[in-house]
Amino acid sequence: MPSATDAxxxxxxxASRSFGSVRAVDRxxxxxxxxxxxxxxxxxxxxKTTILRLLGGLDAPDAGSCERETGGVLSTGFLFQEPRxxxxxxxxxxxxxxxxxxxxxxxxxxxxxxxxxxxxRLADAGTxxxxxxxxxxxxxxxxxxxxxxxxxxxxxDEPFGALDEVTRHELxxxxxxxxxxxxxxxxxxxxxxxxxxxxxxxxxxxxxxPAQVVAEIATPAGARDARFxxxxxxxxxxxxxxxxMLRAIEEARR
Amino acid sequence: MKSRALAVLGPLVAIALAIxxxxxxKWALDLKDFVLPSPLGVALAFLDDPAPFLRGALQSAGSAxxxxxxxxVGGVVxxxxxxxxxxxxxSVYPLTLLFQMVPLVAIAPLLxxxxxxxxxxxxxxxxxxxxxxxxxxxxxxxxxRDPNLAELFRVLGAGRLATWWKLALPSAVxxxxxxxxxxxxxxxxxxxxxxxxxxxxxxxxxxxxxxxTALRNFQTDRVFVSVLLAAAVGFAVFGTVSLVSRLLLAxxxx
Numbered sequence: 001m002p003s004a005t006d007a008x009x010x011x012x013x014x015a016s017r018s019f020g021s022v023r024a025v026d027r028x029x030x031x032x033x034x035x036x037x038x039x040x041x042x043x044x045x046x047x048k049t050t051i052l053r054l055l056g057g058l059d060a061p062d063a064g065s066c067e068r069e070t071g072g073v074l075s076t077g078f079l080f081q082e083p084r085x086x087x088x089x090x091x092x093x094x095x096x097x098x099x100x101x102x103x104x105x106x107x108x109x110x111x112x113x114x115x116x117x118x119x120x121r122l123a124d125a126g127t128x129x130x131x132x133x134x135x136x137x138x139x140x141x142x143x144x145x146x147x148x149x150x151x152x153x154x155x156x157d158e159p160f161g162a163l164d165e166v167t168r169h170e171l172x173x174x175x176x177x178x179x180x181x182x183x184x185x186x187x188x189x190x191x192x193x194x195x196x197x198x199x200x201x202x203x204x205x206x207x208x209x210p211a212q213v214v215a216e217i218a219t220p221a222g223a224r225d226a227r228f229x230x231x232x233x234x235x236x237x238x239x240x241x242x243x244x245m246l247r248a249i250e251e252a253r254r
Numbered sequence: 255m256k257s258r259a260l261a262v263l264g265p266l267v268a269i270a271l272a273i274x275x276x277x278x279x280k281w282a283l284d285l286k287d288f289v290l291p292s293p294l295g296v297a298l299a300f301l302d303d304p305a306p307f308l309r310g311a312l313q314s315a316g317s318a319x320x321x322x323x324x325x326x327v328g329g330v331v332x333x334x335x336x337x338x339x340x341x342x343x344x345s346v347y348p349l350t351l352l353f354q355m356v357p358l359v360a361i362a363p364l365l366x367x368x369x370x371x372x373x374x375x376x377x378x379x380x381x382x383x384x385x386x387x388x389x390x391x392x393x394x395x396x397x398x399r400d401p402n403l404a405e406l407f408r409v410l411g412a413g414r415l416a417t418w419w420k421l422a423l424p425s426a427v428x429x430x431x432x433x434x435x436x437x438x439x440x441x442x443x444x445x446x447x448x449x450x451x452x453x454x455x456x457x458x459x460x461x462x463x464x465x466x467t468a469l470r471n472f473q474t475d476r477v478f479v480s481v482l483l484a485a486a487v488g489f490a491v492f493g494t495v496s497l498v499s500r501l502l503l504a505x506x507x508x
Contacts, residue, residue: 101412
């Protein structure tokens with residue numbers, strides 16, 4: 001159960017956001033406990049990414065509020081759909097970028113980059129350039145960059161969507177293992193129900209635009225392994241999620 | 255392999271044909287040597303005493319490289335200033351365009367007035383004609399950064415200056431290099447033009463002066479030698495810039 005302080009960690013309270021005449025998010029209230037892993041799922045274009053941007057402080061709601069942990073800025077890491085690496089820098093220089101911009105000296109930030117690269121199992125690739133990496137390795141480097149500053153909050157915007165199925169499963173497993181070890185608060189936007197059920201502790205299903213919460217589904221606790229992908233537990237979550245989503249889509253049509 | 259042989263043989267055959275056509279025209283129209291010397295006559299004029307020609311070529315190459323270097327530094331600095339500040343962009347950029355429209359031959363006499371006869375005026379002439387493509391390519395390159403990477407820098411809390419130095423300028427390098435290649439050719443043209451007006455005769459007369467001197471003495475064969483050497487200088491400057499930029503761009507391209 002989220003405690004009172006946990007509720008203050010990060011929450012949306014009746015938040016709405018419109019772009020011109022298009023309402024992307026409609027009176028959404030959600031709170032996130034410290035160290036939790038939540039997946040936001042819904043049909044494409046439903047406003048999930050807008051919610052993520054509100055949570056990350058990149059955008060502000062028109063109505064309602066977004067409460068981020070008080071007493072300073074909630075340190076936040078972002079993982080985008082694309083790796084977004086700088087082509088002219090080596091992998092470790094890329095990973096060290098957040099620390100570099102924070103003014104941390106080269107020896108320290110590069111040492112920490114190597115450490116972050118070890119965490120994502122990319123220790124050997126530090127001196128290579130992005131163009132020498134595969135798509136999956138680029139995403140690993142991007143993940144290392146997102147966690148190098150040890151953020152309390154990691155926001156993931158369909159990070160592995162462009163990868164092939166096998167690489168995607170592999171990275172999902174490592175992301176989950178990383179979270180189990182580090183226990184940052186993680187919020188993932190995805191349109192893949194299996195991925196949401198695999199990674200997160202809690203799936204929040206949204207209606208088509210404007211995004212409204214239609215279901216909250218708890219996923220099984222405990223560690224994940226490759227067999228979890230094909231297991232009944234994941235299947236049940238996916239079924240529940242699909243049903244909720246289909247109901248919402250049908251209602252929206254009416 | 256086949257295309258490689260073509261790449262080497264093709265130009266050689268074309269050059270041989272051009273020399274043959276040259277000899278044929280002279281023979282068919284029965285032209286005097288001072289109107290059009292024979293290819294052999296030009297070769298002999300050079301081989302008779304190559305030292306002054308080579309000294310002249312070295313002089314001109316030095317002026318071209320110096321003018322090019324000034325244009326490179328000045329162009330990148332000016333282009334950066336233009337793209338960093340909206341006020342400067344609005345006020346200075348049209349001015350540089352206007353400046354570009356002024357024919358060099360029209361301002362060259364002024365350069366003589368300001369710098370006197372000799373190298374400074376020649377280098378200034380080379381720098382003036384070659385600076386514009388550097389400015390334009392810098393402005394274009396700095397304006398064309400990836401919006402995804404710009405968002406990454408925003409998310410990481412990078413300041414304006416850090417974003418410019420670590421993102422905009424490196425992103426602009428391929429564009430700037432394209433401008434530098436154009437500038438390399440122009441610097442040679444500017445040098446020869448400058449030498450026409452501001453060059454001094456004597457032991458170390460540069461190619462532009464050798465051309466005007468030989469013309470006055472109806473030594474058309476020597477004019478041809480100087481012109482061909484001027485082209486060779488242009489090639490050498492362009493080749494040097496291309497080679498350096500290829501090494502530099504190893505990190506960017508691919």
